[in-house]
Amino acid sequence: MDAARTGVYGQRTMLKAIRLLSLLLILVLGGIWSWAWLGRDAGETLADSFARRLAAVTGQDGALPSAGGVQLPQGMVLGGPFSLVNHEGRPVTEQSFAGRFLLLFFGYSYCPDVCPTELGVIATAMDELGPAAARVTPVFVSVDPERDTPAQLADYVSRFHPALVGLTGTPEQVAAAARAYRVYYAKVNRPDMSQYLMDHSSFIYLVGPDGRVRALFRPETPPEAIAQAVRGQLRGG
Template identity: 65%
Template sequence: MMRAIRAVSVLLVVLLGGVWAMAWFLRAPEESVADSFMRQLARLTGSDMSGAVAGGVQVAPGVSLGGPFTLVDQTGKTVTERDFAGRGMLVYFGFTYCPDVCPTELGTIAAALDAMGPAGERVTPVLISIDPERDTPEALADYVSRFHPRMVGLTGTAEQVAQAARAYRVYYAKVQPRDSSDYLMDHSSFIYFVGPDGRVRSLFRPESTPEAIASTVSAQLRAF
């Protein structure tokens, strides 16, 4: 009997080790090994994966994204997540001095809303700055107007921005290039769809197409 238990234990350890190795090699960009492990394990066991969708890859249950925040919009008004209650949001964390990826992803959000047609009116595009030192409300007002007439720009104190970033598990850090007096911000680059109920329903990897985002968000909205 003990021999059988030991054999099963060894097989279980080998199996879990194999799943861990699979999780390491197949993890999504910015995804932790632990989250990838849970995703692979759930896939193998056929568990229900009712969480958000990350670019077509489901997130394991128990992974929490989003939450309360207090920030300042491009008009200088203090806003919280409650100001968006009852509406969907497509949220992106970036900064106005971003040379490439931020304008690309914000353009993708705008194109996705256009592709959704009338349903897009139910979704507010939101840029949350991770560079509050330079991104004043005035700077954000000019910047977001270039992408979509309904896009909201949010900034705040360093502490307020850090709190919002932690809630969405966003990585960011100041980077000082050599021989330059200016700095850039290194950051993760996901687009989050927050449902009208305030929960993150889907997230999209960098370079997701507007059509893929529009299709997923439209499907999510039909549940409300």
């Protein structure tokens, strides 16, 4: 009988302890959520802010999602110096865009689907920004320098947005720019095709005035979401 009472008492004590720990956990998570809400960075989603602060509290060093929703390895830096030629035939470097935000996309003018779709998204995002778009330059970097001459790009970018800048260069220059942004691309030849295609990654990069990537957007990200992230970064400077 005493053993039974002891067992019941032990179960009740354990249940009380579990309830107490659950309550404490709820209070702690609620506090972190409030902290995340009040201390969000410009352009940062509430979920990203919560994850960042939870990692700080728990001492985790794992990767956190960027403002564009893509998870990057901790410490990875995207962007950097490049030397290319614009669609007017003028040499440009990253310094040509110093002090400006960029919406940057790597692709090629002969692309049958993804490139025109994503450039259309960028154009719509620029229109969504209204007057704030004056501080942003949309940029299209070709990964097909063999066919994408400045003249070819001039015609191509004019179809999407008046502010869109097309960039090309030598194969070596293009490869160096692609490495800086961790862009994958490769020529694809098939027997059933009269012209080759370029297989390539299809992210849109939001680049800050310092030349570093602030946000990374997956293909088919709504232009409204991109515009919202850009506004947040513009407020933060």
